[in-house]
Amino acid sequence: MSRQRDLPGQRARLSAATWAVLAEQGLPGLTLRAVAERAGCTTGLVLHTFPDKRALLVHARELLHQRTAERADAAEALGGTPSEVLRAVLLQAVCLSPEKREEARVWLGFLAAALADPRLAELHTANNRSFCRRVARLVAAGHPDWPPDRRDRAAKHLVALVEGLNTLAAVDPETYPAQLQQAALEAAIGSLSRL
Template identity: 50%
Template sequence: MRTEPDAETAARLSAAVWDVLAERGIEGVSVRAVADVAQCTTGLIMHHFGSRAAMLVHARRLMFGRTTERANAAEAGRVEPVERLTGVLEGALPLDNERAAEVRVWLGFAAAAVGDAQLAAVHAEGNRDWVGRITRLVAACAPGIDDEARYQVAALRLVALTDGLATLSVLDPATYTPGKQVAALAGAVAGAVRDLEEER
C-alpha cells in the first residue's frame, strides 16, 4: 500500500523541485537533482511524484498558487478598480528576487509544455483563470459595455504586456528595470481604460 510522506517531508520535496527549476532551468530538472537538493533518495522522489513530468506540473501549480495568493491580497488591499487591476498585474512582474524566480519557473515550464500535451493543458488551465480574473477587473474599471469580448480583448493586451515584460526582464534586467516595468504597466492600464471608456 502506497503511503504519502508527512507534511514536513512533502513540503521539503516541493521546495526542492521549485529550487531546482528556478536555479537550473528545465534542462536541469531531474529526479537525481531534486533528490540531491531535498537530501533524500531518488526512490522517495519517484514515490511522491511518479515522474519528471509530474514534478514540472507540481512546480507550475505551485507558481499559480503563489500568484493567486498575491493577486487576492492585491485585490483585498485596494478600493479603486484601477488600483486593484494595476496591483494584481504588478504582482505578476518580477520586481524582486522571489518573483524573478517564479518567472524562471514559468519560462521553463512553458518551454517544456510546447511539446507536451499534458503540460500544455495545465498551462492553459492556469492561463485561462488568470485571463478571467483580469477580464473581471478590467470590466470593473469601465462598466457599462454590453460586449464582454471588449473587456477580454483589453485583458489579453494587459496579460500579454506583463508576460512580455516578465520574460524580457529576466533576460535583460538592466534594460527592463522594476521602475520601467511599473511605468510601462501604468501607461498600459491607463490606455486600456481610456479606450474602453471611449467605447461606451
C-alpha cells in the same frame, strides 16, 4: 516499533527542491537526481512522491498558480478604485523582486516543457485563462459600459504585457528593471480606453 515517516515534511522538502532546481537550472537541469541532491535524499524517495519529470513540473506549476492567486486575492482585498485594484493585481504579477524573478523562471521552465507536452499545455492554458478572466473582471469593474469582447481584448493585452515582461526580466533584469516594468504597466492601464 517502526518510525513514522513525515510525509508532509518530505513533500515540502521535495517541493522546495523542485522549485529551486527549476528556477536555478531551468528545464534541462530539472532531473530526479538534481531534485534528490537538492533535497538531500535518494532518487527513490523522489520517485515515491513524484513518479516522473512531468509530475515535478506539474507540481511546480500548481505551486506557482497557488502563490500568484493568493497574492492577487490579497491585492484585490486591499480595495480601492477599480483602476487601483487592477494596477495592484497586475503589479503583483510582474518581476519586481528576486522572488518574483524566480517565479518567472519556474514559469518559463514549465512553459518550455508545455510546448512539447499536450497535458502540460492544457494546465498552462487553464491557468492563463484563469488570470485572463480575473483581469477581464477587473477591467469590467472600471469600464462597466464596455461590451464583453472589448473587456476581454483589454485583459488579454494586459496579460500579454505582464507575461512578456516576466519573460524578458527573468533572463535580463538589467534591461527590464522594476521601474521600467511599472512604467509599462502604467502606460498600458492609462491607454485602455484606446483599445
